[in-house]
Amino acid sequence: MKHAEAHNGARHAIAVVGGGIAGTACALQLAAAGHRVTLLVGAPQPDTPAEDEIRYYALSPASVALLSALGLDVESQGACRYTDMQVWGSLPRDGLHFSLADAPQSLPALGHIVGHGSLLKALRDRAGSALECLPTFAQGVHFHDAGVQIDCADGDLVTADLVVSAEGASAVLREAAGIDMHGWDYDQQGIVANVRCAEGMRRTAWQRFLATGPLALLPLDAHRASIVWSADAPEAQRLLALDDAGFASELTRAMQGVLGDIAVESSRAAFPLRAGQAARYFGDRLALIGDSAHVVHPLAGQGLNLGLGDVAALHAALDQHPTQLVRALKAYSRRRRAAVEDMIAVTDGLYRLFGPAGQGFAELRDAGMALVNRSAVARQWLVARALGLDARPSTNASSVG
Ligand SMILES: Cc1cc2nc3c(=O)[nH]c(=O)nc-3n(C[C@H](O)[C@H](O)[C@H](O)COP(=O)(O)OP(=O)(O)OC[C@H]3O[C@@H](n4cnc5c(N)ncnc54)[C@H](O)[C@@H]3O)c2cc1C
Incomplete structure (x- = not known):
């Protein structure tokens, strides 16, 4: 039996279940705050990370700042910053263009495009030297007045004061605690791949809303991009069945040529798209974070940003109520559910x-x-919301640009 006991002046003993990006960042953040943390990693990172290399996230300045406070410089992990966003429906000239000048405060970037594989590896490497990491899955949990006991797949037991479920959308601990997930399927798939664009990316995140779903091209460097092409299920199947040349020419056409000819540089993967959130983000000695608590349509690129927002909020709530765990968990849940509800409403409305x-x-x-x-x-207001910053426009903004 392993005890994640709080001793030597440590605050709570916390078991974080799920070594994805949200869970590993959470474990590092809570350990840095003086809690005694054990991370149940779950699946190891694959040696040949084919899918890892085509999954990229648009991370907000707030997420990048959180990672930086954990000692992780995303640019040294190869992340590409973007300073502009171009969004349109029918014709590019009728679309919206946002730039750094629209941000409510001085920022080096509107966001960074960060690779899943490199970010997860860097986080796990740090966790490996900063806290106890167990290469196992949680398969059961027992909540008692005095603590929580987790049954591991390798037969081990872990005990703690608090368990954080960062298990992703199919969370065992959330179900064991009887917390319902309310949501809906979009009956869409998000196709991801890496591509090369003849015209430069211009440090711009491009998004076109097609009738069958949104298509985003996120800059990886001067000419390479990560695509997220969300499409209704039959259209997604059709696109996936095309060969690379056919897919590339559909992509060039869908982008109306604004990035010139586009060539495909990787395999393609597809993810089913859902939205929803847990009825509450806490139970007895349990907190839900990341996709274990909520999922959103990727059209605003906010899923992981919300998960990292959970990390900051859980840390703040435990700091604010150091001796009242129930109070801390309720405060955390209230704050995050409201923020996520807002984001689900915005993304669903756009969809x-x-x-x-x-x-x-x-x-x-x-x-x-x-x-x-x-x-x-209006541009400043929208950018502030997208960046999760104060949405009040600055007083010297002229109303018509
Ligand atoms: C197409 C697409 C594009 C996206 N683009 C963006 C974007 O641009 N920006 C953005 O912010 N978000 C984006 N997202 C959302 C983002 O992918 C997710 O929100 C994020 O990956 C969730 O991270 P997580 O750590 O919460 O969960 P996961 O990544 O699902 O990790 C869960 C981890 O827990 C482990 N685990 C599971 N069960 C157990 C258990 N019982 N015991 C131990 N370990 C367990 C798993 O092995 C895994 O390692 C996108 C999503 C999709 C589908």
Whole structure:
């Protein structure tokens, strides 16, 4: 039996279950705050990380700052910063363009595109030297008045004051605690791949809303991009069945040539898309973080950003109520559920506005986008929301740019 006991002045004894990006960052953050942390890693990182190399995340400045406070410089992991975003529906000229000038405070970037494999490896390497990491899965949990006991797949037992479930969407501990997940399937798949664009990426994140779903090209360097092409299930199957040349020419056409000819440089993978969140993010001696607590459509690139926001909020709540665990967990859950509910509403609203249901008023929608694009105040407000920053426009903004 392993005891994640708090001793030598440590605060809580915490077991974090799930060694994905959210769980490993959480374990590091809580250990740095003086808690005694054990991380149940789950699956090891594959030796030949084919899928790891085509999964990229657009991370917000807040997420990058959190990782940096944990000692991780994403740019030295090969992350590419972007300073602009171009979003459109029917025609690029009627779309929205955001730049650093629209950010409510001085920032070096609107965000960074970070590779899953390199970020996870860097986090796990740090965790390996900073805290106890067990290469096993949790398969059961027992909550007692005095603590929590976790049954591991290797037959070991881990005890702690608090367990954090960072197990991803199919969380065993969330189900064991009887916490429902409320949500819906989009009946869409998100296709990811790496591509090369003849025209430069210009440090811009590009997104076009097609009637069948949004298509994003995120810059990896001057000419390479990571795509996330969300499409209704039949369209996704059709796109996946194309050979590389056929897929590349559909992609070039879908982007209306704004990035020139596009060539495919990797295999493709597809992920089913859902949205929803847990009825509460806490139980007796249990906190849910990351995809264990919520999933959102990737069109705003916010899933992992929300997970890292959970890490910061859980750490803050435990700091704020150092001796009242229940109070800390309730405060954490309240704060994060509200933030995630907002994000689900925004992403779902965009999905519906630009999806098949919105096609009947596409002209009106495009005119609205063009109007917003001419308003510095509106652009600042949208950028602040996207970055998770204070959404009040600065007082010296002119209303028409
Ligand atoms: C197509 C697509 C594009 C996306 N793009 C973005 C983006 O640009 N920006 C963004 O912020 N987000 C994005 N997301 C969302 C993002 O991928 C997820 O929110 C994020 O990966 C969730 O991380 P996690 O650590 O919470 O969960 P996971 O990555 O699912 O990790 C869970 C970990 O827990 C382990 N585990 C599971 N069960 C157990 C157990 N019982 N015991 C021990 N270990 C266990 C697993 O092995 C795994 O390592 C995208 C999602 C999709 C589908």
